[in-house]
Amino acid sequence: MVSIPRSLSHRHNGFATGNLQLNPTHLLQLKERYAQKAQAQIEENSCVSDDEKKTGKLKQVIDQALTWAEEEEERDNIKPNQELQSYIISLKEEIDNLKQKLLHQSKELKACHNQVLELKGSIRVFCRCRPLTPNECKAGDNSVIEFNQVLDNELYVRTHDGAKKTFKFDHVFTPSHTQEEVFLETAPLVVSVLDGFNVCIFAYGQTGTGKTFTMEGTEQNRGVNYRTLEKLFQLASQRKGQYTYEIFVSVLEVYNEEIRDLLATSPALGQNNKKLEIKQCADGMHHVPGVVEEPVHNIEEVWKVLQTGSKARAIGSTNANKHSSRSHCLLCVMVKGENVVSGEHTKSKLWLIDLAGSERIGKTDVQGERLKEAQNINKSLSALGDVIHSLTSKSSHIPYRNSKITHLLQDSLGGQSKTLMFVHVSPSEQDVGETLCTLNFATRVRGVELGAARKQLDPAELMKYKKLVERGKEDILKKDAIIMELQGATKMKEHTCKTLSAKVKESEGLLQSERKARVAAEEKLKEQTTLAEKQRMTIQKLTSELKLKQSGGLTEIGKPEKLPAASTPSRPPLRERFGGLTETGKPEKLPAALTPSRPPLRERLLDNFDRTNQSNQNQGKKRSAEEHLQKENICSEGVVLHAKSHRRRVSLSVLQHQEQAASKSGAQEETNEEHPRSRRRGRASMCVLPQRCSTWAFPTASCSPNVKFTESRTYAADPVSLDAEKMQIHGAKGRSSMVAHHSMHFRPPYLPLSGVIVEREPACNEGAMRVSNFSNMNVTHGKPPQHPHQSIRREFQYQPKRIIRQNGDKGGHHDQPPQKSRRLSGVAPDLDSCHWELPNQRQKSIGRFSMVSPLPWGAAHSPSAHPFFGGALRVPLSASKPSFSGTKAWHR
Numbered sequence: 001m002v003s004i005p006r007s008l009s010h011r012h013n014g015f016a017t018g019n020l021q022l023n024p025t026h027l028l029q030l031k032e033r034y035a036q037k038a039q040a041q042i043e044e045n046s047c048v049s050d051d052e053k054k055t056g057k058l059k060q061v062i063d064q065a066l067t068w069a070e071e072e073e074e075r076d077n078i079k080p081n082q083e084l085q086s087y088i089i090s091l092k093e094e095i096d097n098l099k100q101k102l103l104h105q106s107k108e109l110k111a112c113h114n115q116v117l118e119l120k121g122s123i124r125v126f127c128r129c130r131p132l133t134p135n136e137c138k139a140g141d142n143s144v145i146e147f148n149q150v151l152d153n154e155l156y157v158r159t160h161d162g163a164k165k166t167f168k169f170d171h172v173f174t175p176s177h178t179q180e181e182v183f184l185e186t187a188p189l190v191v192s193v194l195d196g197f198n199v200c201i202f203a204y205g206q207t208g209t210g211k212t213f214t215m216e217g218t219e220q221n222r223g224v225n226y227r228t229l230e231k232l233f234q235l236a237s238q239r240k241g242q243y244t245y246e247i248f249v250s251v252l253e254v255y256n257e258e259i260r261d262l263l264a265t266s267p268a269l270g271q272n273n274k275k276l277e278i279k280q281c282a283d284g285m286h287h288v289p290g291v292v293e294e295p296v297h298n299i300e301e302v303w304k305v306l307q308t309g310s311k312a313r314a315i316g317s318t319n320a321n322k323h324s325s326r327s328h329c330l331l332c333v334m335v336k337g338e339n340v341v342s343g344e345h346t347k348s349k350l351w352l353i354d355l356a357g358s359e360r361i362g363k364t365d366v367q368g369e370r371l372k373e374a375q376n377i378n379k380s381l382s383a384l385g386d387v388i389h390s391l392t393s394k395s396s397h398i399p400y401r402n403s404k405i406t407h408l409l410q411d412s413l414g415g416q417s418k419t420l421m422f423v424h425v426s427p428s429e430q431d432v433g434e435t436l437c438t439l440n441f442a443t444r445v446r447g448v449e450l451g452a453a454r455k456q457l458d459p460a461e462l463m464k465y466k467k468l469v470e471r472g473k474e475d476i477l478k479k480d481a482i483i484m485e486l487q488g489a490t491k492m493k494e495h496t497c498k499t500l501s502a503k504v505k506e507s508e509g510l511l512q513s514e515r516k517a518r519v520a521a522e523e524k525l526k527e528q529t530t531l532a533e534k535q536r537m538t539i540q541k542l543t544s545e546l547k548l549k550q551s552g553g554l555t556e557i558g559k560p561e562k563l564p565a566a567s568t569p570s571r572p573p574l575r576e577r578f579g580g581l582t583e584t585g586k587p588e589k590l591p592a593a594l595t596p597s598r599p600p601l602r603e604r605l606l607d608n609f610d611r612t613n614q615s616n617q618n619q620g621k622k623r624s625a626e627e628h629l630q631k632e633n634i635c636s637e638g639v640v641l642h643a644k645s646h647r648r649r650v651s652l653s654v655l656q657h658q659e660q661a662a663s664k665s666g667a668q669e670e671t672n673e674e675h676p677r678s679r680r681r682g683r684a685s686m687c688v689l690p691q692r693c694s695t696w697a698f699p700t701a702s703c704s705p706n707v708k709f710t711e712s713r714t715y716a717a718d719p720v721s722l723d724a725e726k727m728q729i730h731g732a733k734g735r736s737s738m739v740a741h742h743s744m745h746f747r748p749p750y751l752p753l754s755g756v757i758v759e760r761e762p763a764c765n766e767g768a769m770r771v772s773n774f775s776n777m778n779v780t781h782g783k784p785p786q787h788p789h790q791s792i793r794r795e796f797q798y799q800p801k802r803i804i805r806q807n808g809d810k811g812g813h814h815d816q817p818p819q820k821s822r823r824l825s826g827v828a829p830d831l832d833s834c835h836w837e838l839p840n841q842r843q844k845s846i847g848r849f850s851m852v853s854p855l856p857w858g859a860a861h862s863p864s865a866h867p868f869f870g871g872a873l874r875v876p877l878s879a880s881k882p883s884f885s886g887t888k889a890w891h892r
């Protein structure tokens with residue numbers, strides 16, 4: 001409860017007791033009366049809150065009390081003294097101060113409230129009450145609407161039963177509020193259109209309550225529509241440089257549930273009858289395709305457009321309003337904005353809607369077309385009410401499509417936009433019922449929460465950016481693929497580089513080792529050359545000594561003197577000896593009687609050995625040599641002159657007789673007459689058949705008749721490991737066995753028993769032979785071979801002059817393909833059992849020549865060119881006289 005301040009009572013009391021001009025009793029009475037009145041007033045407004053009682057109501061009451069007091073004073077001619085007057089003035093000042101404070105707090109509260117509403121997305125409701133019209137004043141209508149003098153967001157409606165109903169809105173405009181003041185409250189909402197938000201402002205209310213006045217206004221009092229666009233252009237120009245805006249205006253009308261384009265009503269366009277429909281875009285927004293969107297660049301253009309639309313609007317006269325709008329008028333302002341800095345595009349819409357006025361059909365007393373209009377208007381407003389009700393109750397289905405206007409307002413009422421409703425009321429007591437209905441509806445609308453508005457980015461721009469992003473992503477993917485490819489290629493190249501560098505390193509290592517080996521070989525060669533030189537000198541010395549010692553035997557060193565005719569057995573011509581050829585290429589077998597018997601090799605060798613070592617009384621050595629020979633079976637073609645055993649080495653002196661060469665020449669001539677190919681056959685080599693029937697031979701093809709074979713050379717080597725019983729002179733069977741050259745077979749490691757393998761190539765009728773050369777000596781360099789099979793194998797292929805056959809073969813004509821050619825092992829049969837002896841320098845040198853060259857004899861007529869007779873071979877000359885006894889036996 002609020003009471004009159006004590007100070008006031010006190011002062012009144014004071015006045016009563018002080019030096020007063022007034023009658024104190026009268027003042028007291030006045031005081032009590034005023035206090036009672038104030039109390040009644042306060043009780044009447046008991047709905048207000050305590051805070052308000054303390055501030056606004058209190059002041060009102062005081063004001064009222066003071067007013068009354070003044071009135072009483074005037075009436076009673078009571079003249080307050082000066083003190084009282086000053087007190088009243090100070091009290092007024094105090095009240096004004098409190099008022100200012102309250103207003104300030106109210107503004108702050110409102111700002112906070114607006115922010116809350118903004119966040120909630122509630123529909124804001126402004127209430128505007130028009131003044132009593134002249135007609136209403138004439139009729140003596142009283143205003144049933146009272147306004148809060150301090151707070152600007154509530155009003156009171158006095159009902160018929162005298163009750164006062166309070167309504168609260170976001171703002172309440174009294175009849176005294178101007179158009180400008182109304183727009184000032186609206187402007188912040190409108191401005192957000194430029195920021196890219198959809199905004200909807202619609203005016204609702206009973207017919208004739210001032211909806212059109214608020215939205216359109218008059219030329220002198222421009223309404224929200226005009227002022228909004230004016231503000232938009234003003235702001236757009238202020239934001240110039242940062243934003244660019246394009247503004248388009250459309251004016252639509254929903255009349256009798258039909259949409260009409262008010263800007264297309266020009267007869268020239270002829271589109272006034274065109275029926276427009278509401279469509280939903282891909283972005284979910286609703287729009288009316290085909291509607292005229294007039295671009296406007298200044299407010300003058302806007303005013304023209306608005307006038308055009310206003311003129312085209314359906315207007316009728318009702319009892320309530322002489323110029324009643326019989327349709328819903330919609331002004332659509334499309335704003336396309338671009339942020340120049342960020343490149344952001346927005347496309348926002350501002351709906352400014354002047355709804356048709358609701359009216360009681362009975363009251364307006366309309367008929368015919370007007371009745372239909374009214375029914376449609378009421379129907380659409382009812383649909384609007386249903387939508388609001390569904391939104392308030394948060395129903396799952398909102399009946400937007402029940403009317404054209406709700407369908408059009410779907411985006412504004414359904415969210416994503418900022419919505420403001422102007423609710424218009426009449427102050428007349430005649431309209432109090434409709435006023436209450438309108439205010440109740442507006443209160444419901446105010447409770448609708450739409451959710452926070454969303455910024456409307458231009459979908460076309462969004463699509464453009466989306467495409468750009470997609471293209472960018474594709475580019476990135478492509479570039480990623482290229483990068484991957486390049487990385488792969490780089491890795492490959494790196495790998496190749498690594499491999500190549502490894503190979504280069506390896507090659508460098510090999511080169512290094514080869515260089516070292518070359519240097520070593522060169523050193524060795526030098527050494528050997530020096531040794532050979534020494535040996536040559538020794539040979540020369542020995543030769544000169546031998547010359548002195550020899551008497552009549554040899555004419556010159558290394559060349560046996562021709563024996564006297566009596567001692568040399570005359571040799572019959574080849575044809576006579578062999579009795580001619582039975583067929584080409586196939587030698588006839590000589591009769592046994594004609595074949596001279598040749599002493600066995602063992603005897604010959606032993607004989608030679610005895611003769612050579614007569615002076616040597618060392619019987620132990622002889623025995624061991626004999627045993628050794630028996631055991632090892634030295635193999636030669638019978639020109640062994642001397643065999644000297646020394647430990648495990650046997651020196652053999654080999655002699656080639658000049659006569660052999662002579663015989664060769666003769667044979668060549670003879671065979672040339674008979675058979676051209678016999679020439680080749682005549683140069684056959686001797687074949688020594690070792691154990692396991694391996695065919696061993698030295699190629700002597702292309703033997704040149706000019707070659708002097710009367711050389712005596714001694715070879716130091718181990719005896720060959722040939723089986724003496726199986727050893728045959730292969731050429732003895734035919735004409736091809738005319739000449740047998742020396743062929744020394746040495747056992748490893750000095751000379752490879754595996755020296756030459758002769759093999760017939762089955763595919764070649766001419767008798768191609770494969771010669772495999774095993775040079776295990778060469779690679780050991782003084783070390784025992786790991787295994788004979790690890791020896792280096794070299795293969796040559798050449799055309800032999802004669803087919804060398806394996807022992808046991810029938811020896812058919814060489815033109816005929818051999819029955820079978822067998823590849824023979826080059827490893828000596830007793831190789832595993834032989835022991836290794838570290839070779840000394842001499843042995844090494846022999847070892848180097850262990851390979852038998854497959855070179856044609858003719859190409860190697862120079863002794864130094866042929867490896868077998870080649871330079872570094874250590875050849876100690878035999879001091880014994882050469883014997884030719886064995887030579888005869890060759891030609892048996």
Ligand SMILES: Nc1ncnc2c1ncn2[C@@H]1O[C@H](COP(=O)(O)OP(=O)(O)OP(=O)(O)O)[C@@H](O)[C@H]1O
Pocket residue numbers: 129130131175205206207208209210211212213214321323324325326355356357358424
């Ligand atoms: N605030 C106001 N101040 C002065 N005059 C007003 C005000 N509001 C309305 N009027 C006057 O009231 C009359 C009716 O107003 P208006 O035509 O705008 O009402 P309405 O709601 O649009 O009616 P209807 O729905 O029938 O079109 C007009 O002559 C107008 O000038």
